[in-house]
Amino acid sequence: MAEETYNSLDGRADVVVQAGRIGELHQHLHAAAPSAQPTPFQLPPAPVHFENRQAEQERIARAAESHANHAGPLVVALTGIGGIGKTALGFHVARQLSGRYPDGVLYVDLDDLRRDGVVEVADAAGELLTGLGVSPDWLERSFAGRSKQYWTCTRNKRLIVVIDNARYGAEAVPLLPASAGSLVIVASQGPLYDLDGVAAVEVPVNPLAVGDAVRLLGHIVDDPRLAAEPDAVAELARGCAGLPAALLVAGQWVRKYRRRNLSRLVAELTAELHERGIPMVEAVWDAAYSGLGSAAAWLYCLLPQHRAPTITAPTAVALLGGGLQRAEDALEELELAGLLENRPEGYRMHDLLRGHAERRARQSDPGGVRRAEVRRRLIRWYRRQSARADLLAAGPRMTFAAPEAAVPDVPDIEFSGGTQALRWLESHRLALYDCVRLAFETGLYEDAWSLCEPLWTHFLDHPHYADVTDAFRMGVAAADRLEFLPAMVRMRCQLARPLWEQERYDEAAEQLRQAFGASESLGQSSQERKLNASVMEFGGLLKSEEGNLAGATADFEAARRVHTAIGNAYGVLLQTYLLGRTALSQGESERAVALLSEAHRMAREQGRERMTARSGFELGRALRRAGRAAEAGGLVRAALANSRERGSTFDEARILEELAALTDELGEPAGAEEYRTTAKLLAARSGGLSDGGQSS
Incomplete structure (x- = not known):
C-alpha cells in the first residue's frame, strides 16, 4: 500500500524562518542565509606505497595548465590493462591537483553500477549529485532531469571528477561537469574513441619499468x-x-x-x-x-560469492561463520598479505585477485557444494537484516514474506533506530540488490522476492532506478515461479512505481493490469482484501501521474470501500487523503476541503503525526483556493514545523511557497516575497532545479 510512500532524511535544514502569525498586520521573517555545503572530497586515503609515474603526472599537469581557453572541461583518459594502476594514478593526480580545484573532488566507479555490461548513467549522475550535496528528495527522477540538475550544480565550479572503469566514452560524456574550469579523469582499459566534441588528452598507463x-x-x-x-x-x-x-x-x-x-x-x-x-x-x-591460515584462505575463496564491491566485517562473518573475531582476524590476514585493500567503507578486492580467488575456490571446492551452502547463508542473513532494518525504518506494514530465523554463528546487526537502519540499507544496497540476483540465479525464489519487500522502503528514499527495476523484475519472476499469489500481486505493484517514475507508463500499466488480474483470485481474508485494495490504489496513483484524475478518483473510492469493509482505519484515512488531493487537482476546492478535513481529523485521532502534517498542509491549500485563506495559516505553519523536525528541505521549500501564496492573499506582499526568497535559497542550497514547489 502507499502508506509506505514517504521520504525520510537525516539532515537538518539550515534555513530558519520566524513565520509570525499570518493575518496580523505586522509580520517579521528572519531568514538565515543557507550554510555552505562541505566541499566534497571523495577519494580514499593516500596509500603508503605509490610509484610516482612522473612522466604521466607531468603530462596531465601541462594539459591542465594549458586548458584555459577551452569551452568544456579538460578530460584526461587514463588507459591501460587491469591491475596496471590507472585508478591509483588517477587518485594520486587528483590529490596533487586538488588545490587548483577548490570546489572539490568527486568519484564514481561505473562498474559498481554496471548490470549485464550496461551502466545506468542516471544512477551515476545521481551519485555525483549526492556528492555535491543534493539530498534524495531533490534528485530529479529522469536521466534528462538529472543531467540538467548536474549541469546546474556544476556550472562555474572548479571540480575534479574521477570516473573509474569506463568502457566507452558514451558512458563518461553525460557525467562531464558544465564548467571549463573542471578536470575529469577517466580510467579505462581501452581507448575511448567516442569522446566526441570533448577536449580530451589520452595518457596511456603502461606497465612499470x-x-x-x-x-x-x-x-x-x-x-x-x-x-x-x-x-x-x-x-x-x-x-x-x-x-x-x-x-x-x-x-x-x-x-x-x-x-x-x-x-x-x-x-x-x-x-x-x-x-x-x-x-x-x-x-x-x-x-x-x-601462506594463509585456514580461515583466511577459505574466506579468500568465498569472497567472489559476495559480488558487491566492498565487504565489511559482519558480511565476512556471514560468509565464514564462526563469529566476529574469526572474521576480523581473517580479513586482517588477507590485508597483510596484500590480497585485500582496506578502505573507510570496507575492504575491497582487486578484480585480478577476484579472478584468482575464484580459481582457488574451484580447486578447494570442485563440486561447489560448500560454496552453495555459503551463498544460502549469505542471502538469508541479508534477508533477515534488511527485514529488521525495514521494520525499524518504516514500522509495521503489509508484507507477505515469512520472518527469517537468525543465522547460526552469525550475529545480527545492532540498529540503534530507524535512521541508522535506513543508512544501513543505503550503504549495503549493492550487496542487497546482488543478493536478489544471486538468489534468483540459484533457484532460491522465495528469498529473491522476499528480499524485494524491504528494498521497497529503501527505494522510496533512494531511487537507484537501474538496480531497483532489475531487482523488482526478478522479484516478479521469482513469485511467478512459486505461483504464490500475494507475492505475484505485490511484486508487480512494487515494479510499477519505478517504471512510472521513469515515465514508462505503458510498462507500469501492464504490470498493474497483471497485478489486478491476479488479485481477482485472492481469497477473502482481511490481508488479501487489503492487498486487493492496494492494487486499486496503485492504479489510481498511476492514473494520477498520467493526468487521468477521474480514473484516479474511481480507483481511490473503490479502495476506500474495501478498507471500510475490513475495518482498516488507516487505509480509509489514506484513501480519503488521496481523494481530497485529487479533488484539489481537479479544481473542486469545496469537495477537497470536505475530504481533507475528514482525513486530517482521522490522522489526529489515529496519532499519525506525519499524515496529520501532510493532510493539514493539503487542507490549507484547499482552504486558500476555496477563498478561506484566513483559516489556512495555522495548518500550513504546523506542516512547516513538521517538515523542519523531519529535516525535509524539499517539503520545507514547498510549504514556504504555499505560505507565500497565502500571505499574498492576505495582503502582505512584502512578507510573501520573503517567504519566496527563503524557499529559493533553500532550493538552491539543496541542488533543486525548481523554486521550491508549486503553490497554485
Whole structure:
C-alpha cells in the first residue's frame, strides 16, 4: 500500500524562518542565509606505497595548465590493462591537483553500477549529485532531469571528477561537469574513441619499468635482501609484469618470509612458471594464498560469492561463520598479505585477485557444494537484516514474506533506530540488490522476492532506478515461479512505481493490469482484501501521474470501500487523503476541503503525526483556493514545523511557497516575497532545479 510512500532524511535544514502569525498586520521573517555545503572530497586515503609515474603526472599537469581557453572541461583518459594502476594514478593526480580545484573532488566507479555490461548513467549522475550535496528528495527522477540538475550544480565550479572503469566514452560524456574550469579523469582499459566534441588528452598507463617496479617493491618492504640480491629483485619485478596489483602481493610475500634467501624464493616462482606453465604473477598469488591460515584462505575463496564491491566485517562473518573475531582476524590476514585493500567503507578486492580467488575456490571446492551452502547463508542473513532494518525504518506494514530465523554463528546487526537502519540499507544496497540476483540465479525464489519487500522502503528514499527495476523484475519472476499469489500481486505493484517514475507508463500499466488480474483470485481474508485494495490504489496513483484524475478518483473510492469493509482505519484515512488531493487537482476546492478535513481529523485521532502534517498542509491549500485563506495559516505553519523536525528541505521549500501564496492573499506582499526568497535559497542550497514547489 502507499502508506509506505514517504521520504525520510537525516539532515537538518539550515534555513530558519520566524513565520509570525499570518493575518496580523505586522509580520517579521528572519531568514538565515543557507550554510555552505562541505566541499566534497571523495577519494580514499593516500596509500603508503605509490610509484610516482612522473612522466604521466607531468603530462596531465601541462594539459591542465594549458586548458584555459577551452569551452568544456579538460578530460584526461587514463588507459591501460587491469591491475596496471590507472585508478591509483588517477587518485594520486587528483590529490596533487586538488588545490587548483577548490570546489572539490568527486568519484564514481561505473562498474559498481554496471548490470549485464550496461551502466545506468542516471544512477551515476545521481551519485555525483549526492556528492555535491543534493539530498534524495531533490534528485530529479529522469536521466534528462538529472543531467540538467548536474549541469546546474556544476556550472562555474572548479571540480575534479574521477570516473573509474569506463568502457566507452558514451558512458563518461553525460557525467562531464558544465564548467571549463573542471578536470575529469577517466580510467579505462581501452581507448575511448567516442569522446566526441570533448577536449580530451589520452595518457596511456603502461606497465612499470623494471627500475620503477624495483623501487615500488622497496617501498612495500624495507629489507636488506633487496639491496644484497639485486638480480633476484629484478627477476621478481619482471615476473610481476609491471603490475602494481601483483607487486603489492609480491612485496608482502617477501616480507612474510624474512629468513629465506630471496634468490631461493624467486627460483621457486620460476619453477612454477616452467613446471606448471602458469605466469609468475599467478605463482606470486598462489604463494601468498598458500601462506594463509585456514580461515583466511577459505574466506579468500568465498569472497567472489559476495559480488558487491566492498565487504565489511559482519558480511565476512556471514560468509565464514564462526563469529566476529574469526572474521576480523581473517580479513586482517588477507590485508597483510596484500590480497585485500582496506578502505573507510570496507575492504575491497582487486578484480585480478577476484579472478584468482575464484580459481582457488574451484580447486578447494570442485563440486561447489560448500560454496552453495555459503551463498544460502549469505542471502538469508541479508534477508533477515534488511527485514529488521525495514521494520525499524518504516514500522509495521503489509508484507507477505515469512520472518527469517537468525543465522547460526552469525550475529545480527545492532540498529540503534530507524535512521541508522535506513543508512544501513543505503550503504549495503549493492550487496542487497546482488543478493536478489544471486538468489534468483540459484533457484532460491522465495528469498529473491522476499528480499524485494524491504528494498521497497529503501527505494522510496533512494531511487537507484537501474538496480531497483532489475531487482523488482526478478522479484516478479521469482513469485511467478512459486505461483504464490500475494507475492505475484505485490511484486508487480512494487515494479510499477519505478517504471512510472521513469515515465514508462505503458510498462507500469501492464504490470498493474497483471497485478489486478491476479488479485481477482485472492481469497477473502482481511490481508488479501487489503492487498486487493492496494492494487486499486496503485492504479489510481498511476492514473494520477498520467493526468487521468477521474480514473484516479474511481480507483481511490473503490479502495476506500474495501478498507471500510475490513475495518482498516488507516487505509480509509489514506484513501480519503488521496481523494481530497485529487479533488484539489481537479479544481473542486469545496469537495477537497470536505475530504481533507475528514482525513486530517482521522490522522489526529489515529496519532499519525506525519499524515496529520501532510493532510493539514493539503487542507490549507484547499482552504486558500476555496477563498478561506484566513483559516489556512495555522495548518500550513504546523506542516512547516513538521517538515523542519523531519529535516525535509524539499517539503520545507514547498510549504514556504504555499505560505507565500497565502500571505499574498492576505495582503502582505512584502512578507510573501520573503517567504519566496527563503524557499529559493533553500532550493538552491539543496541542488533543486525548481523554486521550491508549486503553490497554485
